[in-house]
Amino acid sequence: MLTSYLFPISYAFLLFPVAALLFTLPFLIVQYRRHGYIHKLRGALLYLFLLYLMNALFLVLLPLPASRHNAPPAAAAWVQWVPLRFVLDIARETGVVADRPSTYWHLLKERAFLQAVFNIFLTVPFGMFLxxxxxxxxxxxxxxxxxxSLFFEVTQVTGLYGYYDYPYRLFDIDDLLLNTTGGLLGFVAAEWLSSRLPRMDKLDDHLDLTGKRVSYTRRGVALTLDWMLLYPFLALFGAFRSPVAYLIAVFLYFIVLPYATNGRTFGKWVVRIRIAGSxxxxxxxxxxLRNGPLYLLLGGLHALYISETFRQFPKIVIAFYAIGLFAVDVWVCLHLLTRLFSRSKKPFHDAIGGTTHIIT
Known part of the structure; x- marks a missing residue:
């Protein structure tokens, strides 16, 4: 029985890096927006909660049937509606004799008892996190x-919501009772945990955000959101097949908008930062001076290279242009990497514009 639990757990740990990667951007956005910064304890707990949910889900759902066209379950009904049926199952299977304590250890080998214990402990961490x-x-x-628990049971009895022809596990009312009990036990156990760890609602007390440095991770999240918003407009302007359309869109978004909003774009507003001057x-x-060289000049050079108009130039011109553009990109990347590890030096666009980022 232990092997049947290790199989889904191993899959959960195997896929966790992928899930964590997909989770990171929403996590950063919510943390920056709600708290103004990333606290290590808060972040570690959220990723641990994600890992727990993956393990719980895989323990309930795996192993899956070998084919979508699976056979119906060998049971008269697909739903077990009798509460506390597991007590009768344990009594029927047990080798325990009430007046002989030496037989109590047999419970640890009996399927019905272990299944009940598993269903309780499955949601204990859930209650603790809550x-x-x-x-x-x-x-x-x-x-x-x-x-x-209801989500788990419905997912099983519907065959992953119709993906499989038949349910591959039964809906059991006892599972609902035991899982809910486990969540409440975790809730009680969390009182002991709370007395030994920092209170989550006190982590931000006495915090001065104005003194915190705006990290490049935070800037990167803002930039990602900006381009996610701007890309559909660039695609629309791309119908004109001219770099001028790119320059217009970028000028409006990265020059006119930040000037009108005192240093904010959509992405910067989401993560609570802005560009500040003197x-x-x-x-x-x-x-x-700050955004012009970065988005109009450097971005414009790339827009020209991929434009339809540029393809009409002589091939020798295109080749030299590509080599020069690649050299510029290498320099920019190396420059930004050096600034990433040096807090005292600004990137070239901030140095030219005399600007910096501050938390709002």
Whole structure:
């Protein structure tokens, strides 16, 4: 029976890096937006919670049938509606004699007992996370644990919501009771945990965000969001097959918009940062000198290279242009890497514009 548990756990750990990678961008956005920075304990707990949910889901769902066209389950009904049926199963299978304590250890070898224990412990961490991290009350923990268990049971009895021809596991009302009990036990156990770890609602007390440095990770998230928003407009302007369309879109978004909003774009607004100049109000000259070389000049050179108009140039011109553009890209990448590891030096566009980033 232990082997049947190790199989799904190994899959959960194997796929966790992929899930963590997909989880990172939403995690960073929420943390920057809600708290203004990334706290290591908060981040570690959220990734641990993700790993737990993956393990719980895989333990419930795996192994899957070998084919979508699976056989119906060998049972008269696909739903077990009798509460506490597991007690009768344990009594029927047990080799325990009530007046002989030496036989009690037989419970550890009996399927029905181990299955009940598994269903309880499956959601104990869920209740602990709800109370310690999310600061949930017992009613919310009760409903959330019941909801999680119901999700597991419905997913199984519907054959992954119709993906398989027949259910490959039964819907068991006892699983709902035991999983919900486990969540509440975790809620109680979290009281002991809370007394030995920092309170989640006190992590940001006495924090001065104005003194924190804006990391390049945070800038990168903002830039990613900006280009995700801007890309559809660039694709629309791309119908004109001219680099001029790119220059217009970028000028409006990275010059006009930050000037009008005092250093904010959509991405910077989401992660709560802005470009700051030498005065409380960002000057037009500062934003032009900062974003012009980066987005208009450097970006414009790339837009020209991939434009339809550029393809009409002589091949020798295209070749030298590509070599020169590649050299510029290498220099920019190396320059930004050196600034990544040097907090005292600004990247070239901030140095030219006399600007910096601040947390809002």
């Amino acid at each position: 109370r310690y991290y999310f600061r949930a009350g017992w009613r919310a923990c009760l409903l959330a644990s019941l909801g999680l 005065a409380p109000r960002l000057r037009l000259r500062e934003i032009v």
